[in-house]
Amino acid sequence: MKKVDMIVKAPHFYTMEGEGVGYKTNVAMVVDGGKIIALEDVNEVNKEYVAEELIELDHHAIFPGFIDAHMHTGLAIMRGLAQDTNNWMMYGLQPFDNAVRKEEKDAGSRLAIIEAIKSGTTTFGDYETNMDSVCEFIHKVGVRGNITYTIREAVRRVYNPGELYEFDEALGEKSFNENIRLYDKWHNKDNGRIKILFGPQGADFVGKELLLRIQRAAKERNTKIHMHTQQGDRETYQIVKRYNKRPIQWLKEIGYLDETLIAVHLTDANEDEARIVAESGASMIVCPGSIGIIDGIVCPSVAFQEAGGNVALGSDQAPGNNCHNIINEMKLIALFNKIKYQNPEVMPAWRALRMATIEGARAIGLGDMVGSLEVGKRADFIAIDLNKPTMLPLYTYPMRNIVPNLVYSARGDEVCLSVVDGRVIYRDGKILTIDEEEYIKEVNRYPEGIGERASKEFFEINGTNAQFMCEDRL
DSSP states (O other), X not given: OEEEEEEEEOSEEEOOOTTSOOEEOSEEEEEETTEEEEEEEHHHHHHHXXXXXXXXXXXXXXXXXXXXXXXXXXXXXXXXSSOSOSSIIIIIIHHHHTTOOXXXXXXXXXXXXXXXXXXXXXXXXXXXXXXXXXXXXXXXXXXXXXXXXXXXXXXXXXXXXXXXXXXOHHHHHHHHHHHHHHHHHHTTHHHHTEEEEEEEOBTTTSOHHHHHHHHHHHHHTTOOEEEEEXXXXXXXXHHXXXXXXXXXXXXXXXXXXXXXXXXXXXXXXXXXXHHHHHHTTOEEEEOHHHHHXXXXXOOSHHHHHHTTOOXXXXXXXXXXXXXXXXXXXXXXXXXXXXXXXXXXXXXXXXXXXXXXXXXXXXXXXXXXXXXXXOTTSBOOEEEEETTSGGGOSOOOSSSOOHHHHHHHTOOSTTEEXXXXXXXXXXXXXXXXXXXXXXXXXXXXXXXXXXXXXHHHHHHHHTOHHHHHHHTTOO
């Protein structure tokens, strides 16, 4: 018998192979050297392999680990401070973002990562500045990181509606060089668990010359560009004023739409524009919870998929979404599109699950490594406890209700095991690689100071939430 690192036994496996969910039963999964080396009949596995670690789960379903493709984890330190307001970025978030310090954002990042692990996320698509701290925490906790550094030329200040951004070439150059430094330091570290992408904040925040330099740098390094793309009427206004074209039209004209681009949101794109991006070979990340709260918009991800494009799910950020729970995003992408198209058959649960797994992995350039349970792929997987009230009762015939219950009913605590690269990092409510309480206590030290520093600008802007405070509605 061959000795291996791990054998996993459970009554239900969702491999995500093929065009559906790849359901298998009466099988066991064999893991060695961080990879899946077999997924076959349990009796054959018993004959051929002996494991150092045997994981037997008798009332569970095994899925690939979830992919949260677009996050701003550092903003979790400002959770709940920018909802229910128009001009979200400038009038909602900006007074607090201007007041937050690096160590406070670092604490927010750790909080968000802990939160997401507990609901099944194993791959983190984080996007911010000062990303060394995030890479170090991802290294420590043992998850997979698809990390992007924000490149920006627009001066950071509050801009009024209709005001063109002020550009500072030195600011853009500095952030571009930081992205390159981060790539050189972290890309492919930890046996390839950490990847570094290039992150122009958006076509409106970076000038044409720098955008094209970023594209060349990404292609030379065989990595991706992770960019907010036509993310709102604010961006559309800025690009039309500068170039007399809508953002996607302009990006196509300058040769920016291709397989290197991961286009985030497409909030202000119509379905024809979404199809143009999909047909170019670029992929998309949709963040239904965030954009629903921030803009009240359902982004055109269905049109993007119908045009043949891969779409991933993202939780975005906690000031405008409030949670980093990809199960929540699966429910919302299904629910919002059913309402948008007034058709309950649009975006079925199985399609939402694929967006959180294999289609999400393909969208961010990791489809050959993760996203499905297949021989040769990295062993990133989670176990769902089917005895949780939200998953009961269990039906397997004439239809299985595991996937619908996961997407429409689950909350996150159904995840009882997470494995990344063949290593158990989470079991029965506890992250095994860190002391969670240490980081939770740290977060609670900061809100008072952030609030004091942000208060003057917050009340001067007098946005919706400032008015709510004055009217005793919060």
